[in-house]
Amino acid sequence: MTLRELLDVLPLTNLGNESDLEKTPKGGYVGDLLSNVMRFAKEGNIWITVQTHINVIAVATLIGVSCVIFPCGVKPPEETIAKAKEEHIAILSTELDAFTLCGKIYELGIR
Amino acid sequence: MREIDRDFYNLLKLPVTLIMNANMPKVLPDRKVFQVREILKINQLDGVAITDEDGRLVGIVTMYDLLKAIEEDKRDAFVEDIMTKNVVTLSPSHTLADAIEYFRVYGYGRFPVVDGARVFLGMVTPLDIVIRLPILKEEREEIKEGRGEATKVIRLEFSVEGGDFINGGEASSKIKRYLQNLGLSKDIIKRVAVASYEMEMNIVIHAYRGKLIVEISSDKIIIKAIDEGPGIEDVDKAIQPGYSTASPKVRELGFGAGMGLPNIISCSDEFDIKSNVGVGTEVTSIIYIK
Amino acid sequence: MKLEEVKELLSAKVLCGECMLDRDVEYFYASDLMSDILATVKEPGILITAMVQPQVVRTTQMLDLIGIIFVNGKVPPEETLSLARSNEILIMSTKYSMFETCGKIYLALNKK
Incomplete structure (x- = not known):
């Protein structure tokens, strides 16, 4: 399942480039402590976080996650969005809370 | 001895775990040199513990080691290959005075604190001591009603x-x-x-x-x-x-x-x-x- | 869902508050950021987090949450446990990641 297909079945909003939605995510990672993300997240993961600092994109690039999703209606600042577009990291947001979002992604078989 | 001096010496008897930084990132040995450099940069650190899957200390690496490796075209090498392996460590039974003595004797910039199973608990640098010593006061003000x-x-x-x-x-x-x-x-x-x-x-x-x-x-x-x-x-x-x-x-x-x-x-x-x-x-x- | 079932589901280790395992929980929250938790928690429930410092117990206590599940096999420092004990907060630790923990609990809740 690609990110674009994920967008069709879950209430997600794309904040980044349309062209970055072709990736197929592998598993997920939820976490807001950047050092944990750097330690445990894996390449291709969907990363769910409420951290919106521009460093998030640096970490996302470093690990090579397939996308970053901001739950709970969290809106990242412009500089974070701009950096994500520049680095070709897909970024999405949703009104769902992190727990429910994980559950729904997990239910879809992305584990 | 003046009162204030006595307080100071009492503080030195406190365990080193109170002063260490327990919120350090830990890095797996198979991370690459350039990745670890990024991790240090993002966290504004000069050194980091390398630990196995179970959190046991296997080495430490400093920003200096990483920059040197990058200069030698080893940016894609595993950090394991350039880290310091025989690390002098402190244990939770050591006191603050012990830590200060270690810095004086060995002259290193940091000491990891590990438990009996060599699980990494935290890192102590001289800066941690300078920053945390003044707040290591036992007494706190109670409710003034x-x-x-x-x-x-x-x-x-x-x-x-x-x-x-x-x-x-x-x-x-x-x-x-x-x-x-x-x-x-x-x-x-x-x-x-x-x-x-x-x-x-x-x-x-x-x-x-x-x-x-x-x-x-x-x-x-x-x-x-x-x-x-x-x-x-x-x-x-x-x-x-x-x-x-x-x-x-x-x-x-x-x-x-x-x-x-x-x-x-x-x-x-x-x-x-x-x-x-x-x-x-x-x-x-x-x-x-x- | 009974906390006992959550424990089984996650093969979790209970670190304190064993006596609360028969309690029923409907709400789960997943976050590492204290302010986010303070802003979003509405009903008493369980917090899923990788943040093991004592502040996580303080935050839990402010919101009358019942307990905390630490993920990624994290074991909290003694300060965190003693604060949890004195405030009667249940603590368990699972080897699963926060993502897997949420996924497993979500599926189990929805099966009911």
Whole structure:
């Protein structure tokens, strides 16, 4: 399942480039402590976080996650969005809370 | 010996675990040199522990080691291949005095603290000692309760130390318990608890020291946080959700995401903030008891 | 869902508050950021987090949450446990990641 297909079945909003939605995510990672993300997240993961600092994109690039999703209606600042577009990291947001979002992604078989 | 000197020597007998930085990132041995350099850069660190899957220490690597490796075209090498493997470590039974002695004898910049199974617990640098020693005071101010006879206002006052992440939140716990004993409604208690906790943590994160004052009267609760600290340059910006000046270290403790002041505002019926750059900040939250 | 079932589901180790395992929980929250938790928690429930410092217990206590599940096999420092013990907060630790923990609990809740 690609990110674009994920967008069709879950209430997600794309904040980044349309062209970055072709990736197929592998598993997920939820976490807001950047050092944990750097330690445990894996390449291709969907990363769910409420951290919106521009460093998030640096970490996302470093690990090579397939996308970053901001739950709970969290809106990242412009500089974070701009950096994500520049680095070709897909970024999405949703009104769902992190727990429910994980559950729904997990239910879809992305584990 | 003067009183103050005796206090100082007592502090040196405290375990080194109280002074170490327990919130260090840990890096697996198969991370690459350039990745570890990024990790250090993002966390503003000069050195990091390399640990196995179970958190056991296998080595340490410093920014110097990494830069040297990159210069030698080893940016894609595993960090395992360039790390220092025979590391001198401290254990939780060592005291602060032991740590200082280690720095003097070995001249290294950092010592990892590991338990009996070599599980990495934290890192000690001379800077940790300089920064944390002054806040290693055992005694903290208790509730000062004054009941004005005529007005029936209960006033609670707590002092809060900047940088004290261990005790930060204690004043708010006491305030919450006090309100529960008064039998106030759950909703009011939760709003006061969240607002006072965010205010207390703001002092811990940003200020040198401050006071948290709560005044409870029959119709309202006033919470005030008054601190001595760097102050806020742009107050309008600071109250916007997501805006934060907190360091990466503070973020790793789960704070500093720029949601503190917005949280206080959403808990308050009235809110005010005054700040003087270089002097300090005063935050007031009023919650009405209906 | 009974906390006992949550424990089984996650092969978790209970570090304190064993006596609360028969309690029923409907709400779960997943976050590492204290202010986020303070802003979003509405009903008493369980917090799923990788943040093991004592502040996580303070935050839990402010919100009357019942307990905390630490993920990624994290074991909290003694300060965190003693604060949890004195405030009667249940603590368990699972080897699963926060994502897997949420996924497993979500599926189990929805099966009911």
